[in-house]
Amino acid sequence: MKHIYGALVIAWIAVELVFKSNSNITAIASLLGALWLFIIKEKYIDNIYSSIIFLMVILILSQFYPDFIVLTGIVLFDSAYFKKRTLGIVVFIIIGVIYSTNYPLLFHLIYSLFLGYVLGEKDFNSKNNFELLDKERKLRYNLEQTQNQLIKSKVEIEELTKIRERNRIAHELHDNMGHSIAGVIFQLEAALRIINKDKEKAEGILKLCSKKLSEALELTRDTVYNMKVDKKLGVDSIKKIISDFKFCPVVFEHTGDFSNVSFFIIQIMESNIMEFLTNASKYSQATEIEIRIDINAKNLRLFYKDNGIGCENIKANVGITGIRDRVRAAGGTISVDGKVGFLIVCNLPVNNEKREEPF
Numbered sequence: 001m002k003h004i005y006g007a008l009v010i011a012w013i014a015v016e017l018v019f020k021s022n023s024n025i026t027a028i029a030s031l032l033g034a035l036w037l038f039i040i041k042e043k044y045i046d047n048i049y050s051s052i053i054f055l056m057v058i059l060i061l062s063q064f065y066p067d068f069i070v071l072t073g074i075v076l077f078d079s080a081y082f083k084k085r086t087l088g089i090v091v092f093i094i095i096g097v098i099y100s101t102n103y104p105l106l107f108h109l110i111y112s113l114f115l116g117y118v119l120g121e122k123d124f125n126s127k128n129n130f131e132l133l134d135k136e137r138k139l140r141y142n143l144e145q146t147q148n149q150l151i152k153s154k155v156e157i158e159e160l161t162k163i164r165e166r167n168r169i170a171h172e173l174h175d176n177m178g179h180s181i182a183g184v185i186f187q188l189e190a191a192l193r194i195i196n197k198d199k200e201k202a203e204g205i206l207k208l209c210s211k212k213l214s215e216a217l218e219l220t221r222d223t224v225y226n227m228k229v230d231k232k233l234g235v236d237s238i239k240k241i242i243s244d245f246k247f248c249p250v251v252f253e254h255t256g257d258f259s260n261v262s263f264f265i266i267q268i269m270e271s272n273i274m275e276f277l278t279n280a281s282k283y284s285q286a287t288e289i290e291i292r293i294d295i296n297a298k299n300l301r302l303f304y305k306d307n308g309i310g311c312e313n314i315k316a317n318v319g320i321t322g323i324r325d326r327v328r329a330a331g332g333t334i335s336v337d338g339k340v341g342f343l344i345v346c347n348l349p350v351n352n353e354k355r356e357e358p359f
Contacts, residue, residue: 003354009070009071009073009074010031010034010035010038010071014031017158027064027065030061030064030065030068031068033057033346034054034057034058034061034068034071037053037054037057038054038074041053041054047082048078048082048087051074051075051078051079051082051157052075052087054071054074054075055072055075058071058072058074058075058178060070069095069099069105069107070105072091072095072109073108073111073112074110074112075091076091076092076109076113076116076117077112077113078114078116079091079113079116080113080115080116080117080120080128081116081117081119081120081123082120092109092110092113095109096109099221101143128333138210138282144206144321147321147322147325148325151325151326151329152329154329155264155329160233180212180213180215180216180219181212181213181216182214183212184209184212184216187208187209187212188205188206188209190205190216191205191206191209196330208353231292234258234261234266235254235258237266237270238254238269238270238273238293239252241270241274241277241278242273242291244254245277245281246287247277247280247281247286248280248287248288248289249287249288249289250277250288250289250290250291251288251289251290251291252291252292253291253292253293254292254293254295255292255293255294255295256293256294256300257295258295260295260297260350260351261295261300261350261351262350262351264330265300265330265348265349265350265351268326268327268348269293269302269346269348271322271326272302272323272326273291273302273304275322275323276289276291276304276344277289279320279342280306280308280342283308283309283311284306284308284309284310284341284342285308285309286306286307286308286341286342287307287308288306288307289304289305289306289307290303290304290305290306291303291304296350297350298350299347299348299349299350300345300347300348300349300350301345301347301348302345302346302347302348303344303345304342304343304344304345305341305342305343305344306341306342307341308339308341308342309341310338310339310341310342311338311342312338312339314349321342322335323346327346327348330348330349331348331349332346332347332348332349333346333347334347
């Protein structure tokens with residue numbers, strides 16, 4: 001639009017020269033020179049300094065061809081466009097004093113100032129908006145990268161924690177149960193040697209061995225039990241999240257054994273449910289939410305549905321991206337539908353690694 005305005009002003013002068021009987025080749029050449037300078041200014045050095053040079057040339061040419069004074073409107077336009085309003089006002093006052101009775105010219109100059117200001121603000125705001133969008137995209141990209149790194153680090157920490165816990169359990173079994181069984185074996189060998197000579201003493205040793213084996217078995221059971229997630233802990237933590245949610249009623253149901261679910265997967269469910277409810281309070285306008293967890297031997301299904309306004313064109317914002325990344329990091333799948341209310345289904349393994357029977 002800025003270039004079009006300048007071109008129209010020059011075209012106006014060209015028409016004036018064509019229809020004037022006293023126009024000559026010098027005037028036309030001067031106008032072509034002004035046009036060339038305008039093109040150079042707009043295409044290569046479009047700033048206020050080039051506009052000042054253009055103004056000086058126009059003022060000189062207007063001494064010979066008064067109609068050229070109209071081209072100063074381009075300079076006033078640029079001064080308002082580039083927010084150099086002092087220059088524009090000074091030029092307007094000087095020309096206004098010289099051409100105080102030329103009302104069409106004064107109106108043209110005022111219009112040039114106004115149009116330059118309006119278009120300058122528009123382009124300035126558009127440029128700022130584009131810069132803000134670019135910054136937002138970069139920040140969002142960096143945030144997603146950081147989030148992915150955090151998820152990856154969380155998985156690695158989880159694996160290291162499991163390895164350390166296994167090593168601890170192995171040492172505990174070796175130090176306690178291993179010594180107990182070694183002692184039982186030693187006592188049994190002693191009982192075998194004396195069973196024919198002193199049956200009563202051998203029976204006493206066997207009873208002691210039986211007691212030691214019972215203690216070792218109890219220790220083994222306690223150790224295995226500590227390796228499992230407490231069912232009540234998983235359910236209660238999720239119920240606590242839901243009970244703290246006050247936006248609208250939430251119907252929560254669950255089936256299956258939470259003790260088969262690894263702590264890592266339970267953490268993912270808790271994080272996702274919190275994200276579900278946060279998004280619902282912000283965007284859904286729902287009056288009821290349904291959450292259901294179904295667990296079987298190998299997999300679990302986390303189901304979320306609300307009766308809100310939904311969203312047909314679902315954008316991957318930070319919340320949805322975080323939910324998707326957490327599910328995929330655990331080897332699961334996710335599906336999202338926003339046509340009628342909002343529906344999210346997450347399918348996860350009960351354990352994100354190959355399960356092994358300890359004993």
